Structure formats: C-alpha cells, structure tokens
Amino acid sequence: MSQPPPGTRPDIDRAALAARMTACVGAHNVLSDRESMRPYECDALTLYRDMPLLVVLPENDQQVQAVMRCCSELQVPVVARGAGTGLTAGSMPHPEGILLSLAKLDRIVRISPQSCSATVQPGVSNLAISAAASRYGLYYAPDPSSQIACSIGGNVASNSGGVHCLKYGLTVHNLLSMTVITAQGERLQLGSAGLDSPGLDMMAIMTGSEGLLGIVTEITVKLLPQPPAARVLLAGFDSIRAAGDAVGTIIAAGIIPAGLEMMDALAVQAAEDFCQAGYPRAAQAILLCEVDGTEQEVEQHTGRLHELLQRAGASSLHIAQSEEERALLWRGRKATFPAVGRLAPDYYCMDGTIPRSAVSTVLEQIAGLSKHYGLRVANVFHAGDGNLHPLILFDAGDSEQVRKAESFGARILELCVAAGGCITGEHGVGLEKLRQMPVQFSHEELLQLEDIKAAFDPALNLNPGKGVPILKRCQEYRALPGRHQHD
Amino acid sequence: MTETPEQDISPTLLQRITEAAARREPLRIHGGDTKRDLLGRPVAGTALDISGHRGIVHYEPAELVVSVRAGTTIDYLLSALREQGQTLACEPPSLGGGATVGGTLACNLSGPARPWGGAMRDAVLGLEMINGKGQRLNFGGTVMKNVAGYDVSRLQAGAMGTLGVITQINLKVMPLPECVQTLAFECTAIDALGMMRERARQALPLNGACWHAGVLQLRLAGAETAVTHTARQLGGQALAESDTLWRDLRELRLPLFTQATPLWRLSLDPAAPLDDALTVSAIDWAGAQRWVATEADFDTVCASAAAAAGHACLFRGGERHAEVRSPLHAPDAAIQQRLKLAFDPERIFNPGRLYGWM
Structure with missing residues (x-):
C-alpha cells in the first residue's frame, strides 16, 4: 500500500477495521482472507480487478447504517455491490476500503396488488420481483438481459434498461420510493407511495448514481398489469x-x-x-x-x-x-x-447510444475500425431506443489485443457522441468509461457533477474513483494507488 | 397556431444571471407567469422573463425527440407535434395559452394521463441550463437512454427554478392515440376509488381515471379495436364529448380550482382509503392524486397525507407565505439544501419558492 501524504486519508489497519466491522455485523459477515474475498475482486467486466481490505455482508438496514457510520468516522472508502453482474467495473473493490455486499438483504418485503407496487430489499433479483407479483397478474417492467441474476439494488444504481425501454421506460420511470443510508450513516426516505413527491427529485438523482451518493437498502417499485x-x-x-x-x-x-x-x-x-x-x-x-x-x-x-x-x-x-x-x-x-463469447476467448461489450437514424452510418464506421484494429465485432442494437452494444472479440491473454480492444472501444464511444449520442445507455460509467466522460461533458459540467457528489458525500468515501472524474479535489486522490488516479 | 417567432435570448439571460450572481440579487424566474399563485411560495426578486427564449430547435418525429427553447409555449409545441401525429404523453396544461415548456418542467405539472403516460420528469431526455455561477451546462442528450453522470436534467423537474434557469429541453414525444373514448359511471367517491383500482390492475388501454361531482370517468386510448372492445366490456355511459372533463381537469378550469377555499393537492398511495375528516373534491390519477378544498390547518392536511404514505401541497389560495408542502425529514432537507448551493451558491434563483429555507 502506498504511503498517503499527510492531511489525506489515514492509514487503515485491516485487523482493527475488521474488529470494528465485526462489531457492526458479526464475525460471520466479515471476510478478510484472500480466498474468501476472491469472488468479489471484479464485476462482470473481469479486465479490472482489485482486492478490498475486507468484504462486509450486512444482513439488514440497521447493520448497513452501523457500517456506514463507522466507515465515515474512520474515513474508509465503501464500494457497494449487488449481484456483481455490472459491466463497467463499477463495483470493483477499492484497495483501501471495504466491499459492501448487499446480497444478504434479499427479502421481498411486501407486494401491494391494490397499489400496484412491490417493496423489496436491494439484493432481490430483478426477475424474482416479477415472479412474486405474477400471482396478482402484475410484473416489474424493466428487464435487463441479466435479469435472472442481477439485483434490483444494482438496477437502481445503474438505472438499468432492457429490451422493453421504449414503451415501458428505464428503472427511473418504474420506481416509487427508496430508503437510502448516506455516507455519514443517516437514513433517508425518498419518494413516496404517490406518483409525485415534493422538493427536489431525489429519486432521479439517486437512480443511476452508481453507488456514489448513498447505499440503497429498500426499494418500492411500480408493478404493471401483465399484458394478456x-x-x-x-x-x-x-x-x-x-x-x-x-x-x-x-x-x-x-x-x-x-x-x-x-x-x-x-x-x-x-x-x-x-x-x-x-x-x-x-x-x-x-x-x-x-x-x-x-x-x-x-x-x-x-x-x-x-x-x-x-x-x-x-x-x-x-x-x-x-x-x-x-x-x-x-x-x-x-x-x-454468451453466444458471441464462444467465437473468441473474450469479448468486450460496449454500450453507446445513438439517434436511431444514425445506426447504419455508425455501424459502417465500426466495421471500418474493426478492419483497422484487426478485431472482429458483433453488434446488437436496442433499435427502439438507440442503444448499441458492439461486442469486440479479443484474447485477454494477449496484452496487445487487450490494448487494441480498449482503444477500439473508446473510439466507438467517441463515434456515438459525435453522432449525437452518449457514452453509456444502460451499463453506466464505472471505472471503465471515466476517460470518456470529458468527451461527453465540458469541464464546467464535470465540476457541477462533482459538486453534486460533494453535497451527498463531502469526504468522497462512496465508490471513490468511479462514475464521475474528480477534478478539483484531485489533491485527496493522490492518496490513491496509481490506477485509481485519472486526469 | 399563434405566431411565435423563433428567438434565442440566451446570451442576454446569461449576462443577466452573471450580473445578478455578482450582486447576489434574487431573481424571480418566469415564463408565461401562469403559475405564479400556484404550487409554490411567493418569490421576492427581480423578474427574469424567459418567455422570449422560444422556438423549436430540432424535431425529428421518427426519433420521437423534440428540442425546444424553454420559453416556447406548450400550445405552440403541442400543435407542432400534432401535425406529425404526436404529443407529450404527460398531457401538460397550457393554462390559457401562456404556459411555457420550461415552466411546466420546473413545476413538473402533468395532466390526467400521468399514471400511464408519465410526468414531465419522465419525458425529459436532456436539457441546457444556466447555473448560479453563470455557466451554461448541458446534461442528458437527445437519445432515449443516457446514464453518464447524475441525472441532472430530471432533477430540474419540480425544482421550481431553484437550481438554475432552464434554457432548452429535449423531450421524448409519443404518437397520438388512434382512438379515445370516455365512459361515465355515477357513483360515490368510495365506490369510484374501488373501481379505479380494480381497473388500474387490469391490462386495459386506460389513460384517465377521475371521479368528480358524483361521476367516475374512465378514459380509454389506443388502438381502435382495443378501445372499442374494452368500452363494450366495461359498460358505463359512453360520452359523445370524450374530452370535456379531462380538458377542464388539465387546464384547472373545474369549479374546485376557482372557489375561495384553500385547495390542496394530495399525492398518495393510490389505494389509500379516503380520509373521512377531509372531504375530497376530486380523485384523479386512478386514486394517486386527490384534490381537497379545506380550511383545515397545514399540520392536519400534511398528517392526513402522511397517513396515506404521501405528501400534501397547498396548490392554490390559503396562507402562501408559510410553507406550502409537506415538510422533509431533517437529513433529506440538509442534502437538498446542499444540492441547492451546489447549483446556486449565491441563492439568486427563486429563493423560497419551494421551501422557505431554500
């Protein structure tokens, strides 16, 4: 571990931290040996890996709150993780922090058929909500391709889409309320059982915030009647x-x-x-x-x-x-x-959006880049909502191919922005697309995003180094190992 | 369509905001000024009129996206969309023709189709705004999905101008329904609420459910075969004039909107039972929005809304210098206050419009 300069993050002693976490969640919910923590070293974007100091698995909202209070006091970074199906290294652990798995908060609290809503904990899988609602003839509309495995908490963190977005909207359109534990360990009740809530739209700002603004511990989603x-x-x-x-x-x-x-x-x-x-x-x-x-x-x-x-x-x-x-x-x-995955040792999935009318032009440009890099690419396109998923085929065992695949991917995202689109439609920014953020946003816009982050988490303890590049507070970030720094 | 020349006054707005920030001069942002006495608290500040900033900047019907300057009127936008067989699914009011797209988004004011068509906040794809530092910022985009960065564009919906001046908005538009039919059922409020919830749980081409003056009206919209079939199935009286109630409701022209008693809008769990202590004047949004005209005090109405897992807003009349919406919990209010300052550090935009402390 690199030695932080004075005045930044304090050194964290793993054993001392483990003792504090054990007091919060019990010894059986704290993992500290490398073998037990190994499954948590990456999400579904396996190119990026790291090990946390500890993996902590709270069983309820109160334990999450205790953990957050403790991490706030000790200035320990916290990276939240759902089912680990993310594709942007958004839940890759922080080497000086804890990995907070919400997997044990997996209860469907209630289905309210009369109100057409379901209240669930974040570790419940997307598909399990619809399965539980089906006896009332209701279902939860957003359906990412990973819906068998992905958790609703992760869906909220990344504002997930799916193949039915054009008609039924994204996660943000299908939520009513949520409970959030802040970076300081305070509990927020956002939204309501009604459709509109007073004040600033905190549901909107939390949804898709990639674990940078708070830890979601309970979610109430809208249910729709199953179409006959x-x-x-x-x-x-x-x-x-x-x-x-x-x-x-x-x-x-x-x-x-x-x-x-x-x-x-x-x-x-x-x-x-x-x-x-x-x-x-x-x-x-x-x-x-x-x-x-x-x-x-x-x-x-x-x-x-x-x-x-x-x-x-x-x-x-x-x-x-x-x-x-x-x-x-x-x-x-x-x-x-998975089918494309059989064509090569590895594939790299991109997630740009473009205006629908630009699809043929952009795909022709991608074909040109494919020749240039000598890497094959298969394209699937949520044509209804302009979300393009090029899958770049490569061999992760070949460092030259890894470099080419990353560069090819970056060029695709730039093409999307140039065509009037954006760098991510539903997967999020995570660690993967931080370098493309300045392609889409001006310096002033990035500063505004950073100020929003500071309004929730002034100490920058939540998922540091992901989602939004940190500009003016880079001083504190010198305390991070090299790979977490960015310009 | 009334004549609305295209006009870009954003350089003037930018300059005005920069000066105001330097002087810490409070600004009262307005477009058509149609909602001045509604929804929020009065603002003491120099008027900043955005209604001159108008025109459709880009409209691509096949992309279902329109980009408009914030001062464009809802009327003007809707007639341009109608020419292409499209509309805004959230059915916003035009309030006599003056309501602007920017003001409508800032107030997040939606019509009777809201439970099915979403709110203005749901239709926003991206926007351009000027923050309190005089910076012109773009968030979101013109595509249906965009999850890069925080959702700043949607955050402006319902912020009532407290975070910045919205200058341009990209909205998702939807096709006009092929066929619309309204069915009327005479019944009490309690029976109406039961029927609304029953129908909302079924897969029907429903896009309006309101009880008012002893009559429940259900509006069906969509493919003609589906509307005709469902109308037969549901019974009731098929109204020849299918839009009368919905238009009066949307445009706030029912008598309940003009009488002298303070008017509250309650946003609740749609299935929550009626509160016997507060007589409901109208139940809209299939139960999720209820209109109550009452002299009851602020705490009583807010407590009633909280009991139904929702919130209250003193929509019109009453004591508007006090708070007009249900109070926030302390940690939530603290974050909202910090968010306000993150956008508007000198507190120049619509001070006190949303809450006295914001």
Whole structure:
C-alpha cells in the first residue's frame, strides 16, 4: 500500500477495521482472507480487478447504517455491490476500503396488488420481483438481459434498461420510493407511495448514481398489469441500412413496439449456432419486433407491422406462431452475449447510444475500425431506443489485443457522441468509461457533477474513483494507488 | 397556431444571471407567469422573463425527440407535434395559452394521463441550463437512454427554478392515440376509488381515471379495436364529448380550482382509503392524486397525507407565505439544501419558492 501524504486519508489497519466491522455485523459477515474475498475482486467486466481490505455482508438496514457510520468516522472508502453482474467495473473493490455486499438483504418485503407496487430489499433479483407479483397478474417492467441474476439494488444504481425501454421506460420511470443510508450513516426516505413527491427529485438523482451518493437498502417499485397478449415478428434484411430504415418507418407509423431489437450478421450467426432460434442465417441484419397489450391491439398492430416490414424491403418475414416460438426467438437475442463469447476467448461489450437514424452510418464506421484494429465485432442494437452494444472479440491473454480492444472501444464511444449520442445507455460509467466522460461533458459540467457528489458525500468515501472524474479535489486522490488516479 | 417567432435570448439571460450572481440579487424566474399563485411560495426578486427564449430547435418525429427553447409555449409545441401525429404523453396544461415548456418542467405539472403516460420528469431526455455561477451546462442528450453522470436534467423537474434557469429541453414525444373514448359511471367517491383500482390492475388501454361531482370517468386510448372492445366490456355511459372533463381537469378550469377555499393537492398511495375528516373534491390519477378544498390547518392536511404514505401541497389560495408542502425529514432537507448551493451558491434563483429555507 502506498504511503498517503499527510492531511489525506489515514492509514487503515485491516485487523482493527475488521474488529470494528465485526462489531457492526458479526464475525460471520466479515471476510478478510484472500480466498474468501476472491469472488468479489471484479464485476462482470473481469479486465479490472482489485482486492478490498475486507468484504462486509450486512444482513439488514440497521447493520448497513452501523457500517456506514463507522466507515465515515474512520474515513474508509465503501464500494457497494449487488449481484456483481455490472459491466463497467463499477463495483470493483477499492484497495483501501471495504466491499459492501448487499446480497444478504434479499427479502421481498411486501407486494401491494391494490397499489400496484412491490417493496423489496436491494439484493432481490430483478426477475424474482416479477415472479412474486405474477400471482396478482402484475410484473416489474424493466428487464435487463441479466435479469435472472442481477439485483434490483444494482438496477437502481445503474438505472438499468432492457429490451422493453421504449414503451415501458428505464428503472427511473418504474420506481416509487427508496430508503437510502448516506455516507455519514443517516437514513433517508425518498419518494413516496404517490406518483409525485415534493422538493427536489431525489429519486432521479439517486437512480443511476452508481453507488456514489448513498447505499440503497429498500426499494418500492411500480408493478404493471401483465399484458394478456404479446407477439413477435422476425424480419431479415439484406443490409443494415434497410433494417435501420425499417425501424424509422415503424416509429413514424405511430406504433410503439414493446421490444425492437436489431442484430447484425455475426451476432445472428453466433446466436443461431448457440440455440437454433430460427434466425435467417443469410441476412445482413435482423429485426425482432414485439407488440403487447390486449388481444385486439396486438392483432391490429401485428397486421400493420407485417405490412410495414414488407414494404420496408424485408427479405424474410415471420410471425411467431406460438408462445414457445416467441420465447425461442427472444432466447436467441438474450443469449447473444454468451453466444458471441464462444467465437473468441473474450469479448468486450460496449454500450453507446445513438439517434436511431444514425445506426447504419455508425455501424459502417465500426466495421471500418474493426478492419483497422484487426478485431472482429458483433453488434446488437436496442433499435427502439438507440442503444448499441458492439461486442469486440479479443484474447485477454494477449496484452496487445487487450490494448487494441480498449482503444477500439473508446473510439466507438467517441463515434456515438459525435453522432449525437452518449457514452453509456444502460451499463453506466464505472471505472471503465471515466476517460470518456470529458468527451461527453465540458469541464464546467464535470465540476457541477462533482459538486453534486460533494453535497451527498463531502469526504468522497462512496465508490471513490468511479462514475464521475474528480477534478478539483484531485489533491485527496493522490492518496490513491496509481490506477485509481485519472486526469 | 399563434405566431411565435423563433428567438434565442440566451446570451442576454446569461449576462443577466452573471450580473445578478455578482450582486447576489434574487431573481424571480418566469415564463408565461401562469403559475405564479400556484404550487409554490411567493418569490421576492427581480423578474427574469424567459418567455422570449422560444422556438423549436430540432424535431425529428421518427426519433420521437423534440428540442425546444424553454420559453416556447406548450400550445405552440403541442400543435407542432400534432401535425406529425404526436404529443407529450404527460398531457401538460397550457393554462390559457401562456404556459411555457420550461415552466411546466420546473413545476413538473402533468395532466390526467400521468399514471400511464408519465410526468414531465419522465419525458425529459436532456436539457441546457444556466447555473448560479453563470455557466451554461448541458446534461442528458437527445437519445432515449443516457446514464453518464447524475441525472441532472430530471432533477430540474419540480425544482421550481431553484437550481438554475432552464434554457432548452429535449423531450421524448409519443404518437397520438388512434382512438379515445370516455365512459361515465355515477357513483360515490368510495365506490369510484374501488373501481379505479380494480381497473388500474387490469391490462386495459386506460389513460384517465377521475371521479368528480358524483361521476367516475374512465378514459380509454389506443388502438381502435382495443378501445372499442374494452368500452363494450366495461359498460358505463359512453360520452359523445370524450374530452370535456379531462380538458377542464388539465387546464384547472373545474369549479374546485376557482372557489375561495384553500385547495390542496394530495399525492398518495393510490389505494389509500379516503380520509373521512377531509372531504375530497376530486380523485384523479386512478386514486394517486386527490384534490381537497379545506380550511383545515397545514399540520392536519400534511398528517392526513402522511397517513396515506404521501405528501400534501397547498396548490392554490390559503396562507402562501408559510410553507406550502409537506415538510422533509431533517437529513433529506440538509442534502437538498446542499444540492441547492451546489447549483446556486449565491441563492439568486427563486429563493423560497419551494421551501422557505431554500
């Protein structure tokens, strides 16, 4: 551990800290040996790893509060972690801090069918909420691809999306209230059971704040009635451009599909090899278009979409004939990441957003970069909401390829910003995209973000070195090891 | 459409704000000044009129995104959207034509479609603002998803101008529904509340549910086949004029909005039972928004709202120099105060508009 200069973070003694944490949560909830802590060294972006001083696993809100009070007093950095499915190293541990796992706060507190809401602890998985609500004919709408595993606390921290965002919104649109423990260990009750709350919109500022502003210990989400009907259409196209234009045609016709996904040829072939979903292998791009609602609405929109896709020049067009086939078509899409993962030792998943109309231009530019770097790339695109996920194939065992993949990824994000988009649609900034923040934000804007951070956490104890680059307080950050510093 | 010339007065606004900050001169920000006596506390400050900063900067119907200067009126924006078969899903009021997009966002004022179409805060994709240091800042963008940095654009919704001057807003727009039908049911408030909740739990093309003057009205909107089928299924009286109540509700033109008694807006758990002590004048948002005209004191109304897991706001009339919204818990208020100073260190923007202490 490097020696901090005077006046910055005090040295932390691991054993002394372990004793304090044990007093807060009990010995069985504190991990300190390297082997037990190993599973916590990274999230799903395994390129970035580090070990914390301790892993602490509180079992309830009071224990979280005790831990936060103690860490505030001792000036110990705290990195919160949900299920560890994040893709930006947002929950990578801090080497001089604790890793606070919320996994044991995993209780569904209550489902209120009359109010159409569910109150849950942060460690509950996204899918478990819908599973528990289904007996009332209700569900929780945001559905990230990792929904089997990812936790609702992590969804709140990253304002997660999914394949149904255009119609049903992001996490921020589907929350009612939350309990937050601040960096100082105070408890906040934000939002309410009503739709609007007075004062500043603290729910908005907390959602997507990547663990930099507080620790969420309870969340009340909105539940929606399960749509009685849903149908999916699969359309193949001879070019990316034709598929992109078809998306514009659908939206311009006044239909908001529940899901609208595009995949390029490499992604289609990988998915098809992986789970034989029935995608047209010859296509340069496919569109999966789902409509949901009442039987009548779905029937009317399916007919209209069939007509629109045909007119947009689809080379193949198929409507799923059964619920099983619909599930299979989606399984192909949701399995694209692991399917592409089989094509190379590793893949690097990007998350830029672009205006829909720019998709063919941006994908052509990405194809050019792919040649330049000599790395293959498969593209999946939440076409309904302009969120592009290029998957760069590389070998993490080859340091030259790692360097190229990171540089390729950075260039893609710059392309997205230049096209009028942004550097992250749903994965967040974490550690991974800190260097791209100045591409999207001016110096003054970054300072404003930093001032917001200071309003919540003036000592900068929460997830330091992630999410928002620290500019004017860099003095304190000299106390951090080299890899946590940034300009 | 009324004539609204495009006009960019942001350099003037920037200069004005810089001067005010240097002098610590409080500013009362306004657009059409239509909400001066509503929602908030009165502001003592020099008027800063943004209504001259207007015009649609960019509109791409196929992207479902429009960028407008904050002084553009809601009326002007909605008619431009209507020409392309689109609208704002949150159904904001135009309040006689003067309401601006900036003011509507600052107050986060939504219409009857709010539970299904979201609020203004839900439609915001990004914005440009000037903070209290006279810096022009952009947050968010023109795309549906953007999670880089904190959600500063959504934070402006409901902040009532206390954090800065909003100059330009990017909004998500939605297609106009193909078909709209309103059904009326005569019933008591209690029965109406029960029926609203029952219907809200079902997958129906619902986008309005309000009880007023002894009648529950349900509005269906969406694909024609779905609306027609659902209307048959639900029964009730199909109204020939399907928009009358919704327009009067949205535009605050019902008698309850103009009578002399102080008018409270309660934002509650939609399923919370009615409070026998406070007679409700209207129940909107499928139960989540209730209008109460009462002489009851501030603490009584706030306690009633808190019992229903919600908040109260003295919407119109009453003692407006005292606090007009449910109090915040101390740690929450402390952070909100620090957030205010993070944007507006000299406290020049709408001092006291939201809370006396902010």
